[in-house]
Amino acid sequence: MSTSTSTSGAKSTTRTERRSHTCNQLRASDVGQTVKLGGWVYRKRDQKHQVFIDLRDHYGVTQLVFDADRPEQLEAARAVRPESVVFVSGEVVAREAKNPKMATGEVELKVTAIEVDSPCEDLSKLLPVAIPKGSNDRDNEQRRMEYRFLDLRRERMHRNIVARDQIIRFMRAHMAEEGFLEVQTPILTNSSPEGARDYLVPSRLHPGQFYALPQAPQQWKQLLMASGFDRYFQIAPCFRDEDARADRSPGEFYQLDMEMAFVGQEDVFGVIERMYKRLVDEVEIPGMKKKTLLEFPFPRIRYWDAIDRFGCDKPDLRFGLELEDVSDALRGTEFALFAEALAGGGHVKALKIPGGAAEGKGYVRKLEKWVKGLGYGGLPHLILKGGAADGSLKKALSEAESQKVFAQLGCVDDDLVVFGCGDRLSAAQVLGDVRNQVAEERGLCDPDVLGFSFLVDYPFYERDEENDKIEFSHNPFSMPQGGMTALEGDPLDVLAYQYDICCNGIELSSGAIRNHRPDIMYRAFEIVGYSKEQVDREFGHMINAFRYGCPPHGGMAPGVERTIMIFLNEPNIREVVAFPKNQHCQDLLVNCPSPVSDAQLEELHLTINLPPTEQTGSA
RNA sequence: GGGGCGGUAGCACAAUUGGUUAGUGUACCGGACUGUCGAUCCGGAGGUUGCGGGUUCGAAUCCCGUCCGCCUCGCCA
Numbered sequence: 001m002s003t004s005t006s007t008s009g010a011k012s013t014t015r016t017e018r019r020s021h022t023c024n025q026l027r028a029s030d031v032g033q034t035v036k037l038g039g040w041v042y043r044k045r046d047q048k049h050q051v052f053i054d055l056r057d058h059y060g061v062t063q064l065v066f067d068a069d070r071p072e073q074l075e076a077a078r079a080v081r082p083e084s085v086v087f088v089s090g091e092v093v094a095r096e097a098k099n100p101k102m103a104t105g106e107v108e109l110k111v112t113a114i115e116v117d118s119p120c121e122d123l124s125k126l127l128p129v130a131i132p133k134g135s136n137d138r139d140n141e142q143r144r145m146e147y148r149f150l151d152l153r154r155e156r157m158h159r160n161i162v163a164r165d166q167i168i169r170f171m172r173a174h175m176a177e178e179g180f181l182e183v184q185t186p187i188l189t190n191s192s193p194e195g196a197r198d199y200l201v202p203s204r205l206h207p208g209q210f211y212a213l214p215q216a217p218q219q220w221k222q223l224l225m226a227s228g229f230d231r232y233f234q235i236a237p238c239f240r241d242e243d244a245r246a247d248r249s250p251g252e253f254y255q256l257d258m259e260m261a262f263v264g265q266e267d268v269f270g271v272i273e274r275m276y277k278r279l280v281d282e283v284e285i286p287g288m289k290k291k292t293l294l295e296f297p298f299p300r301i302r303y304w305d306a307i308d309r310f311g312c313d314k315p316d317l318r319f320g321l322e323l324e325d326v327s328d329a330l331r332g333t334e335f336a337l338f339a340e341a342l343a344g345g346g347h348v349k350a351l352k353i354p355g356g357a358a359e360g361k362g363y364v365r366k367l368e369k370w371v372k373g374l375g376y377g378g379l380p381h382l383i384l385k386g387g388a389a390d391g392s393l394k395k396a397l398s399e400a401e402s403q404k405v406f407a408q409l410g411c412v413d414d415d416l417v418v419f420g421c422g423d424r425l426s427a428a429q430v431l432g433d434v435r436n437q438v439a440e441e442r443g444l445c446d447p448d449v450l451g452f453s454f455l456v457d458y459p460f461y462e463r464d465e466e467n468d469k470i471e472f473s474h475n476p477f478s479m480p481q482g483g484m485t486a487l488e489g490d491p492l493d494v495l496a497y498q499y500d501i502c503c504n505g506i507e508l509s510s511g512a513i514r515n516h517r518p519d520i521m522y523r524a525f526e527i528v529g530y531s532k533e534q535v536d537r538e539f540g541h542m543i544n545a546f547r548y549g550c551p552p553h554g555g556m557a558p559g560v561e562r563t564i565m566i567f568l569n570e571p572n573i574r575e576v577v578a579f580p581k582n583q584h585c586q587d588l589l590v591n592c593p594s595p596v597s598d599a600q601l602e603e604l605h606l607t608i609n610l611p612p613t614e615q616t617g618s619a
Numbered sequence: 620g621g622g623g624c625g626g627u628a629g630c631a632c633a634a635u636u637g638g639u640u641a642g643u644g645u646a647c648c649g650g651a652c653u654g655u656c657g658a659u660c661c662g663g664a665g666g667u668u669g670c671g672g673g674u675u676c677g678a679a680u681c682c683c684g685u686c687c688g689c690c691u692c693g694c695c696a
Contacts, residue, residue: 043657050653063656082646097654105656126629126647126665132657140630142688195696215696242695373623375692475696510696572689583689 014059018087024060026092028106036089037062037109038117040153041082043132051077055088055109058158063099063108064088076114083120083131083153089113129154141574145588148579156287160576163285164564168235170283171256171560174275180233180258185220187213187237197241199251207605213239216557219542221259222514225553226545233258235560243583247506247562249573250585255509256563259555265497265513268554269454272501273298276452279567291567294318294451298501302457307425311349311432313458316505317451319444321435323428326350326419329404335396337380341421348421351431352409353438356416357383357390364391364416367434376430382406382417393419436505445504447569452503457481460496461527471528474498477542478512479552480524487523501558503566511556518543 014022019038026035042056051066051074066077080086090111099105120127128143129150144151151157172182191198191212198212214220216238224232236257244250260267273296280291294317306313309322327347330338338348356363368379382402383391389402397405409417420430439445460480462473470491478498480486486494497513515521521543525535536543564576574580581587601607 045655045658047652047655047658048650050655052655052658054656065654068653095654097656099656102656128629130630130646132646140688143630192696196694218696240695243693245695246690248695373691472696477696 022059023055023057023062024103026062026104026107026109028094030092031094031107033092034089035092035109036087037064038085038087041080041084041086041120044077044080044082046078048078050074052108053077053080055086060103062104063095063102064090064111065093065108066111066114070112073111073114076116077111080114080116081120083127083150084116085118085120087115087117141582142588145574145580145582148589152578157575159286160564160568160570161578163288163568164560164576164578166283166285167279167564167567168560170279171235171275174278175233175256175258175271178231178271178274180231180260180271181229182234183224183229183232185214185217185234185236189214189220192219195240199239199241202604202606204604215240216255217257221257221555222516222542222553223545225259225261225516226548226550228261230262231258231260232555236557241585244581244585246572247565249561249577249580250583251581253573254560255557256560257555257557259553261551261553263513263552263554265456265499265554268511268513268556269298269300269499269501272556272558273452273454276450276503279563280450283567285567288568289448291448291450294449295453298452298454300454300456303455303459304424304457306455307428307432311351311420311428311430311435312505313455313500314502314505314507315432315453316436316439316445317453318446318449318504319439321351321353321439321444323431323435324350324352324409326405326408329408330397330401333397333401335393337396338419338421341423341427344423346421346423347427348419349427349431350405350409351418351420351434352411353416353418353434354412355414356438357385357414359416364418367418367437370437371430371434374430374433376420376433379430379434380419382419384411384413384415384417386413391416450503450566452501455500455502457495458498458500459492460494460498460524461491463492469529474510475512476524476528477515477521477539479515479517479554480520483517484520484523487520487527491527497554499556501556506562506566508562509556509558511554513552513554516546516550516552518546521546 014025018036020035021037023037023039037055037057039055039057039062042054042061044054045052049068053064053066054061055064064077066074068074088109088111090109090113092107093110095106095108127150129147131150131153133155152161175182188201188211191200191210192215195215198215201211201213203209203211214237217234217236221232221234234257236255237252238255239252242248242250258268258271260271276298277293277296280293284290299317301315303313306315308325309315311323325347326349327342330348331342333339333342341348364379364381368381371379380393380396381391382389382393382397382405384406389397389399389406393402405417406415409415411417418431418434420427459473460478461470463469464471474496475498478496481495481497498510499512500510501508515524521539522532522535526532561573561576564570565573568576570576579587579589586592
């Protein structure tokens with residue numbers, strides 16, 4: 001597989017009618033050649049009788065030199081504004097003072113002709129976004145998005161978009177090598193019954209009816225399996241009308257959507273973990289330290305093990321700090337909070353923060369305040385001080401109980417132990433958040449290590465606490481482990497062939513071996529109270545496709561942007577999207593969404609009916 | 620919709636917690652400099668402190684309202 005990138009892949013094809021070389025091509029061996037370059041004026045060093053200009057293009061930077069022996073060109077160079085596009089020609093000469101920091105640092109271009117093709121007019125006289133490296137390039141997001149075409153000129157952003165291409169190109173190549181067929185699926189499609197809110201597109205030909213943009217090509221890829229295409233993939237756009245997060249782009253994002261027939265889940269895992277391993281091994285991103293894998297093959301972690309050990313189902317495996325179940329040590333305690341949890345069949349969990357007491361008295365208070373901010377009740381804690389228990393639970397627990405906990409966790413003096421209690425999930429969740437927070441504070445996460453894992457054995461059903469009903473835990477269309485037989489027993493014991501892949505605490509994808517058997521499907525839905533008729537009404541077109549011979553199949557769909565984020569150590573998804581939307585799903589560059597004309601509305605048989613408080617003009 | 624943080628020169632930030640003429644860096648303009656390379660040195664210009672009201676002798680700072688951005692909860696089969 002070729003791993004050449006669009007940067008290093010610059011060969012003779014970069015010679016054009018307008019230039020002979022790129023700004024990253026000239027070397028000592030080119031000395032004496034007459035060349036023509038085009039690019040942006042990057043940095044100027046004006047010494048009056050001699051001017052140096054760093055000329056920048058997509059590929060790199062070349063130094064231009066203007067001397068007093070050509071006063072006309074020298075004056076032009078002094079006058080040209082930064083970020084203007086210029087063409088220059090001249091002779092490649094060896095530098096008197098070489099610059100080892102530049103790829104082209106052994107040479108420079110002695111300019112005999114300069115043409116300002118497209119001046120940076122810069123009406124305000126000042127750029128709204130600072131381009132040169134070294135300027136703070138992560139701030140004023142609003143201005144950056146309004147002037148994204150300038151923002152993308154910056155080295156880091158430009159590199160990110162190139163890296164995005166490298167990674168996607170590599171994904172395509174890998175999937176092709178593994179025998180996958182890339183198929184495009186409809187963008188104008190139908191509203192799916194569950195999931196996020198849909199984006200709707202009104203139909204002109206069918207007044208009052210709407211298309212929906214796909215939240216994922218889920219139904220299409222399953223239909224492709226029913227059609228006999230053994231292995232499908234697509235770099236698929238997905239549209240969901242949900243609110244933004246740092247790692248969640250509002251509106252639209254991409255998945256490496258894949259599905260394969262006649263497989264079990266390990267077959268799916270193999271394709272994906274080979275891909276990520278090769279991404280790590282073979283893709284080189286300029287300016288990025290090479291990543292290493294924490295483990296290969298990726299560990300398979302059962303859902304409940306992940307909850308018990310890490311307090312979440314997307315564990316960051318780069319550090320320890322695992323949770324302990326101290327229910328047995330505290331059974332029979334008179335502390336009401338714990339006693340109630342244990343009496344209800346729940347758990348008490350503990351997390352040891354080594355040396356946490358040495359951080360000072362305010363530390364626990366700060367941690368507890370932070371935890372409350374997340375919506376938890378609080379953060380009871382113990383401290384081992386001079387061999388005895390201290391902390392907020394000092395009086396609530398007996399010294400013997402505290403000592404049992406210390407012993408189980410292997411505590412030494414100054415260790416801080418924080419507790420969570422409740423059912424198996426909620427007892428662990430609060431500590432899972434604390435675990436991640438402590439790791440971040442202490443810098444325990446090696447930014448160059450990728451700790452992938454597959455999360456497996458998700459429960460198929462769960463009990464809704466509010467109305468005591470059995471409901472699907474995750475995807476109702478995944479295959480229950482054990483098939484029809486499993487659905488005869490206690491639903492809460494049924495596991496699904498449902499899985500996630502995560503890396504460094506970020507969920508990259510979920511996936512499943514699908515339920516392709518109508519009989520099992522009806523039974524699975526019957527358990528949550530759906531009649532056969534309801535299932536047919538809501539999901540009939542899928543089930544119908546399974547009535548004509550459909551192979552067992554499954555897949556997953558790793559998020560493209562999230563994958564790129566972890567390879568680039570970017571904390572925000574906007575940094576890996578060329579033209580991102582803001583938190584309110586607006587594109588500040590082109591100013592969308594925006595009102596449309598009355599004629600357009602009329603053609604679609606639509607009228608706007610705004611709530612009285614919101615005044616939005618129509619064009 | 621809720622919570623948190625923020626908005627000061629083109630850009631990035633500061634202003635000793637209500638007190639002199641709102642500073643620093645960078646960018647910009649002018650000057651010096653023939654080997655610079657994130658050039659350096661000297662000088663200059665640049666402000667309705669998001670917007671509106673209020674408290675006060677005095678507001679960037681405190682209060683109320685409002686707009687905008689980011690983070691987050693809800694949401695994300």
